[in-house]
Amino acid sequence: MKKYILLFFCLISFCACVDEDEFPDTPQGNFEALWQILDEHYCFFDYKAIDWDAIHETYKVRANDNINREQLFEVMADMLSQLRDGHVNLYTAFDNGRYWSWYEDYPTNFSDSLQRRYLGTDYRIASGLRYKILDDNIGYVYYGSFTSPIGESNLDEVIDHLMFCQGMILDIRGNGGGTLTTAEQLAARFCFEKTLVGYIQHKTGKGHNEFSAEEPQYIEPSSNLRWQKPVILLTNRGVFSAANEFTKYMKCMPQVKVVGDRTGGGSGLPFTATLPNGWTVRFSACPSYDRNHQQTEFGIAPDYQVGLTTEDFVKGRDTIIEFARKLLAE
Secondary structure, three states: OHHHHHHHHHHHOOOOOOOOOOOOOOHHHHHHHHHHHHHHHOOOOOOOOOOHHHHHHHHHOOOOOOOOHHHHHHHHHHHHHOOOOOOOEEEOOOOEEOOOHHHHOOOOOOOHHHHHHHHOOOOEEEOOEEEEEOOOOOEEEEEOOEOOOOOHHHHHHHHHHOOOOOOEEEEOOOOOOEOHHHHHHHHHHHOOOOEEEEEEOOEOOOOOOOEOOOEEEEEOOOOOOOOOOOEEEEEOOOOEOHHHHHHHHHOOOOOEEEEEOOOOEOOOEEEEEEOOOOOEEEEEEEOEEEOOOOEOOOOOOOOEEOOOOHHHHHOOOOHHHHHHHHHHHO
8 A cells, every 4th residue: 555655646746737837839948848847857867877957958959949840859859868768758649759779779589470389279368368288288378568457367267277287488578568556466476475576766856866765565465366386487678667567576486587588677657747739748757676776777687598599480489488498397
C-alpha cells in the first residue's frame, strides 16, 4: 500500500500544467515550456551527466517564431533525444518524437520465424501468454507485452499445464513494457516469501537532484498456484519499461536465471504534460533502483550473455532458447 501511495503523490507532484500566460502559443513559447517542464521534473539529469542548460542554448536559436510546426517539432524532438531515454516522447497529431536507439543500435536477438518453429501450431493461448511443452519436457512461455492483461485464472491454467515439466523458459524478448501491476502479478507466481526487489523515489522540488528518500519495493507471494522449479528468463534489448522492472524483480528470485542480452532499460516511471499548443510530452519522472540501489535506466545485464548466431539461424535453431534448455537439463 505504501508503494502505491508514494506513486500517487509522485504523479500528483508532477501534475503541473503549463501556464499559457507565462508561455505563449508560439514556436519560441512552446520550446521554452518544453525545456522548463523537463528542467523541473525529469529525473536522470545528474545520473546521465546531462548539461540541460547547455542543451537549451544549443537548440533555442533554432526555435524562433518564423519556423512552421514541422520545423518546431524537429527542433523539440532533437533536443529531447539528447536525454537518451526511451520514456521521453513528444506526441502531436501528425508525428511522434521518440528515442529508439536503446534497442535499434543493437542486435535484436529474437526471430519470429525461429519462434514459430518452437511453438508449432498446437501451442496454447491464455490471454497474452503463448505456451507449450517442448519435446524435452521443458515448458516454454512467451509474453510479448505487459499491455496485455493476464487474469489469475490464466496464470493458474499455464502453471497447471506445465506442472510436470522439469523447468520453464519464460521468454519476454521484445516486450516493450506496459502495466507495472501486471509485472508484479506475474512475478508473484515465482515468489515464496516477501522479497525486497528494489527502491523508488519521487521528486520533491524543482532542482535536478531534489528527491525523496528511497522507498523499498517488495513482491509478495501469490495466494494462487506458484512455480517452484527452475526458470530461465530470456531477455534482449527490446525489453523495456515494465518489462525491465519485471526482469529486476525476477533477478531476486533464487530459482531464476536470466539468459540473453542486456535489457533496454527504462527504469523511470513516466509522466505526461501538455504544452500550450496542445502537444504532449511523456518523460521519466520517478527514478527506481534495484535491490542493490543501482539504477537500471540503461538496462539489466543477464546472468548468461548469449546472442543468436548466424550458424544456428540457418539451421532453424534459436541459440538463446537452446542455451536455456541446456541449463535446465543440467
